[in-house]
Amino acid sequence: MAKPDVVVLDYGSGNVHSAVRALERAGAQVTLTRETVRIQEAAGLVVPGVGAFAAVMDALTAIDGPRWIGRRIAGGRPVLGICVGHQILFERGVEHGIAADGMGEWPGEVTALPDDVVVPHMGWNTVRAPEGTVLFDGIEDERFYFVHSYAVQSWDFDQTVESMAAPKVTWSHHGADFIAAVENGPLSATQFHPEKSGDAGMQLLKNWIDSL
Amino acid sequence: MSLAVRVIPCLDVDAGRVVKGVNFENLRDAGDPVELAHRYNDAGADELTFLDVTASSSDRETTYDVVTRTAEEVFIPLTVGGGVRTQEDVATLLRSGADKASINTAAVNRPEVIDEITDRFGSQVLVLSLDARRTDDPQIASGFEVTTHGGRRGTGIDAISWCREASARGVGEILLNSIDADGTQAGFDVEMIRAVRQVTSVPLIASGGAGRPEHFPAAIDAGADAVLAASMFHFGPVDMIARVKEAIRAAGHPVR
Numbered sequence: 493m494a495k496p497d498v499v500v501l502d503y504g505s506g507n508v509h510s511a512v513r514a515l516e517r518a519g520a521q522v523t524l525t526r527e528t529v530r531i532q533e534a535a536g537l538v539v540p541g542v543g544a545f546a547a548v549m550d551a552l553t554a555i556d557g558p559r560w561i562g563r564r565i566a567g568g569r570p571v572l573g574i575c576v577g578h579q580i581l582f583e584r585g586v587e588h589g590i591a592a593d594g595m596g597e598w599p600g601e602v603t604a605l606p607d608d609v610v611v612p613h614m615g616w617n618t619v620r621a622p623e624g625t626v627l628f629d630g631i632e633d634e635r636f637y638f639v640h641s642y643a644v645q646s647w648d649f650d651q652t653v654e655s656m657a658a659p660k661v662t663w664s665h666h667g668a669d670f671i672a673a674v675e676n677g678p679l680s681a682t683q684f685h686p687e688k689s690g691d692a693g694m695q696l697l698k699n700w701i702d703s704l
Numbered sequence: 705m706s707l708a709v710r711v712i713p714c715l716d717v718d719a720g721r722v723v724k725g726v727n728f729e730n731l732r733d734a735g736d737p738v739e740l741a742h743r744y745n746d747a748g749a750d751e752l753t754f755l756d757v758t759a760s761s762s763d764r765e766t767t768y769d770v771v772t773r774t775a776e777e778v779f780i781p782l783t784v785g786g787g788v789r790t791q792e793d794v795a796t797l798l799r800s801g802a803d804k805a806s807i808n809t810a811a812v813n814r815p816e817v818i819d820e821i822t823d824r825f826g827s828q829v830l831v832l833s834l835d836a837r838r839t840d841d842p843q844i845a846s847g848f849e850v851t852t853h854g855g856r857r858g859t860g861i862d863a864i865s866w867c868r869e870a871s872a873r874g875v876g877e878i879l880l881n882s883i884d885a886d887g888t889q890a891g892f893d894v895e896m897i898r899a900v901r902q903v904t905s906v907p908l909i910a911s912g913g914a915g916r917p918e919h920f921p922a923a924i925d926a927g928a929d930a931v932l933a934a935s936m937f938h939f940g941p942v943d944m945i946a947r948v949k950e951a952i953r954a955a956g957h958p959v960r
Contacts, residue, residue: 509801513776543826607905610929612828612876614907616708616750616960635708635960637781639803639828639876666707688781688803690745 495521496704499534502526503555505548508540511574514687518697520704531560535704537569541576545585545602545642546592548576558595565597565679570704573681575640578673581681582644597679598659599648600671605641609667612641617684619672621662626675626703627682627696628662634692636672636684643670643683708960709952710750710930711920711945712909713937715740717786718757720766724934741774741782744937747945749780750960753806753879753932756786768800775801785833785879791821794829806831806879809852812859812866815873822874831909832875836863836896837883848896855883864899871904878904879932882912889915889936894926901927917947921955 498520500512508524515522515538523530531537539561541548552558564571573581580594585602594602605611616635621628645668651658659676663669664683673682680700686693716724721735734740741752752774756767764787771784784797785806794805811818811832821830839849839858848863867878880900882893892913901908910928914920914936923931931952937944949959 507798507801507803509772509799510775510779510803514779517779542828610905610907612907613707614828614877615710615929617706638707639781641827687779690780694779 495519496535496701497521497523497533498536498538498701498704499530500524500538500540501531501552501557501561503551503557505540505542505551505577507542511538511540511687514694515697515701518694518701520697520701526555526557528556528560532564532569535570536701537561537564537571539571539573539577539580541574541578541580543576545576545579545587545594546590549580549585549592549594552580561595565677568678570678570700571680572700573679574687575683575685578681578683579642579644581674581679585642587642598674598676600644600646602642602644605643605645605670606667611667612639613643613666614639616689617664617666617672619662619664619684621673622660625660625662625673627673627680627699629699631692631695631699634689634695636682636686636689636692636696638664638666638672638684640683645670647671706958707929708750708958709924709928710909711748711948711952711959712751712753712930712932713744713749713945714753714755714911714932714934716755716757716934717767717770719763720770723757724938737770738773738777741778743942744945745778745780747942748949748960749945751781751783751930752778753783753785756784758787768796771797771800771802783831785831790817791824794821794825798825798829804829804831804877806833808833808835811870812850812852812861815869818870818873818875822876827874827876827906830875831877831879832867832870833879833881834863834866835881835883835886838893838896846899848899851883855886863896864903867900868903871906875906877907877909879909879911880928885913886911887935888913891915891919892923892926892928894922897923897926897928917944917951920948920952921957924952924955924957
């Protein structure tokens with residue numbers, strides 16, 4: 493069987509080397525590009541992100557990223573956001589008192605973790621995944637590698653509308669509960685770095701690739 | 705459940721080879737950093753640190769290549785230190801595949817470089833590494849002094865003030881190495897760890913003095929979020945990382 497074709501979105505975000513290699517190791521045919529045709533055609537699109545929310549959003553916008561990501565989502569085509577690539581899917585990010593708009597795929601704000609814990613939240617933490625997620629299948633009890641100082645700390649999505657499949661939200665805790673991952677139809681995202689989370693992270697990427 | 709204490713082996717790399725010696729059995733080539741990185745990853749290391757002890761710039765290129773090859777094969781966080789002076793050095797390391805860079809002497813000489821690096825790449829990429837020793841110098845209030853040149857040269861800078869300043873400037877993590885404890889295998893300098901913990905809220909990695917797994921819980925009780933060691937892992941039995949983690953777990957701290 494041919495390997496699923498995955499594009500890692502190239503918009504100048506930090507170290508994407510590891511994401512590319514890890515996805516290859518997990519069984520994908522990976523291309524690092526910003527070419528719009530490739531972004532649209534790929535079986536899966538990965539949106540990495542390192543640094544400040546506003547800077548990542550600016551860099552994405554500079555290549556018209558939100559439009560192409562949005563178009564994929566509208567077409568039911570899988571997208572995986574990682575770290576700040578997860579955060580920018582929410583409505584807004586507030587860092588150092590500066591608010592920036594995100595893509596608004598989900599309600600909620602990215603805000604500073606509580607100041608009574610060690611920050612950045614850096615290291616291997618546990619998650620609480622709901623039943624039946626694709627990403628955490630078989631690795632629900634593993635730890636994943638987080639590096640961040642900001643997070644979405646509430647889930648305001650109206651999950652009571654029966655005609656809509658409720659997104660599956662996975663939580664973690666550091667000073668406060670925060671969203672570690674979301675699965676919502678074609679759109680998935682993780683606050684942690686699966687590409688740096690050893691065997692557990694590799695399995696998560698494989699789970700995603702196998703779903704493409 | 706909470707964040708696990710990280711156990712981090714440190715490898716000294718010179719011209720693309722691990723130096724200081726490593727005593728693993730069944731290793732084809734004990735000097736190959738990539739092979740050792742694999743070994744430590746398989747043994748349960750939570751992160752890896754390469755310390756580039758290379759002097760020449762051509763050898764530095766070799767280090768970048770080692771970083772790239774490691775990052776292609778080992779999927780845990782990789783920190784690289786040694787010779788990091790400017791934001792361009794950090795850019796090169798990140799491009800090579802490092803997740804974090806550690807800075808030491810260059811930050812002592814010119815603290816502003818911390819702001820420059822973290823403004824560009826974010827706090828999470830920069831580890832402040834410092835070698836501190838105890839001193840009787842009345843000018844140094846805390847009794848802990850920052851040194852350079854592997855502890856041979858004093859700077860007259862108070863290590864605790866320095867940690868406070870570096871945190872305020874934006875470093876994402878502090879690697880605290882005790883020169884007095886380093887090499888003694890008699891245990892960590894827990895007073896120093898405690899003193900640094902009081903002035904910073906960024907993650908703190910304790911280094912220097914570990915000789916036995918039982919030494920580690922004290923460093924964590926004193927406020928360390930992670931522990932780093934070299935010889936103990938290089939010369940200990942293959943399962944030393946597991947033994948260290950077991951000692952940490954037995955003391956009531958979470959490990960992976």
